[in-house]
Amino acid sequence: MRLPASKINAKCKNSLTVGLSSIRGVGKPNSLRRVVIMLLPVLLCAFLLTGINVTAQKPHSGIIRISGRHSGYFQTDKGQTYIPIGLNIGWPRFIDDADEGLQKMEFYFKTLSKNGGNFVRIWLSAPFWEVENLKAGSYSMIKAERLTQLIKLAHRYNIRIMFCLEHFRQLTGLPAPFAGSVPFDKMLYSSKNNGPLRDMDEFLLSSKGDELFMNRLRFLKKILGNSDRIFALELWNEMNAVQSQYWQEWTRRMLDSVKTVFKAHLVTQSLGSYDDTSYRLLHKDLAGCSGNDIIQVHRYLDLGAKWNVCSAAIEELSAQACQEMIQFNIPKPVLLSEAGAVEPKHAGPSRLYIKDRQGIMLHDILYTPFFCGAAGPGQVWHWDSYVEKNNLWWHFNSFYKAIEGFDPVLEKASPFSGELGDSVRYYGLRGKKKTLIWVKDLKSNWLEELENEKLPRWVTNVKMRAGLKAKRLRFYNPWTQKWVNAGVNKSVIELPTFKRSLVISFEN
DSSP: OOOOHHHHHHHHHHHHHHHHHHHTTBTBTTHHHHHHHHHHHHHHHHHHHHTOOOOOOOOOOSOEEEOSSOTTSEEETTSOEEOOOEEEOOSOTTOOOHHHHHHHHHHHHHHHHHTTOOEEEEETTSTTTOSOOSSTTOOOHHHHHHHHHHHHHHHHTTOEEEEEEEOOOBSSOOOOSSTTOOOSBOGGGBGGGTOSBSSHHHHHHSHHHHHHHHHHHHHHHHHHTTOTTEEEEEEETTGGGSSOSOHHHHHHHHHHHHHTTSTTSEEEOOOSOSOSGGGHHHHHHHHHOTTOOSEEEEEEEETTOSSGGGGSOHHHHHHHHHHHHHTTOOSSOEEEEEEEEESTTTOSBOGGGGTOTTOHHHHHHHHHHHHHTOSSOOOBSOIIIIIITTTOTHHHHHHHHHHTTOOTTTTTOEEEEEEOSSSEEEEEEEOSSEEEEEEEETTOSIIIIIISOOOOOEEOSOEEEOSSOOSEEEEEETTTTEEEEEOOOSSEEEOOOEESEEEEEEEO
16 A cells, blocks of 8 residues: 655655664764664665655645736746646535535545646536525535535645536426536525426526525635635636526626625636537637636537537647637636537537547647646546546556746746647647747547547657757657657657657757
């Protein structure tokens, strides 16, 4: 059984002190034997540490802001650049018991943190967390205690949370659409269930509806406070899916209203999966709302979607969504805040997940957005049926190591992309002193490797023009998590043979 790294480090430190003091006694009878015995804990620690292949991020304290030096990225109020590396963990699926659910959340936080992660998105309206669970306007202190413990876990494991406040779409009593999901209805608000409202229109248009939303928000503020574990408050999950045409007016009003309660934190809103060309104007309009601090986009591999790009490779569909958001030229951070693969028309998690044991789709979800110029990697949705089930946590560590030491704010990074021939594409971030490039083999995709079950090829003899003189050149293999130094050629970068993808780092 391996000890946690923190305990190993503490034991190593104590053992090293004992060992050094013993060395001073060399020359006494049996001193060599005593030294060897004393040094055994040190040697054991060294052995254990060599087996650990994960990297936890250093804690970043402070409230998250939009960077004042580069509006496309985040920073703490102490000026540290913050790149949100993580995923959606909306609630502990199939769990109702508080202790069991919080233990599951601790497992998620601890595992993510050990792998360089620092961010999750949680639905406060999921039944496990919902404080307004019995009667409209009445709040459960039992559920509130769960949130208190959640914040403590976030502090312990250096995690920040985007809290999604609501997700219901109508006031009927329809059940969850499939096992493990949550109901998208709020029956306790319905007049047919002795609630105060007739329908969604009344919720969005009336002062009665506003009071329900704001009173619940104020109760949550008492529980969550001004914690720096709060990354942002999101009004509603995919609000254009609600059964009312008045959601845009409500969004504009409530973006500002939420900021009167959570004055220190970012506030945002999200729209449904970007799977129809008609949603482009909706996204642009929301991106431009003065009260919306973050440009979010959701995008899935969905063979039932109207838009053909949603059937493309994960890299292509992720890049297209993020690049469109960035091309709105609105000075705000962009996040691919929900991503993954689903059965046609979101009927459930994709059948491809069971085949994707190596996480080729997760890899592309993480790398594509950041290297397109988004404020962080993409955030996958299916935390349990994909990431946890296939034990893909190491991909977060791989991404963290790929970008470690690259500060896009200090570098004033700007994205660029292109093709290298033989189905090889690259996405890069050009900085003042450092440039980071992700190279992707386009023949490595869900259709070839998962559907057709073809092995990834070796990509050879690929060259890239540097465009400038590099003082230091390195290559990173995301699949082995290893960097190697390379010789510098003034005009051409010769890529090593690779499978699937590669990261290039060079310093000007």
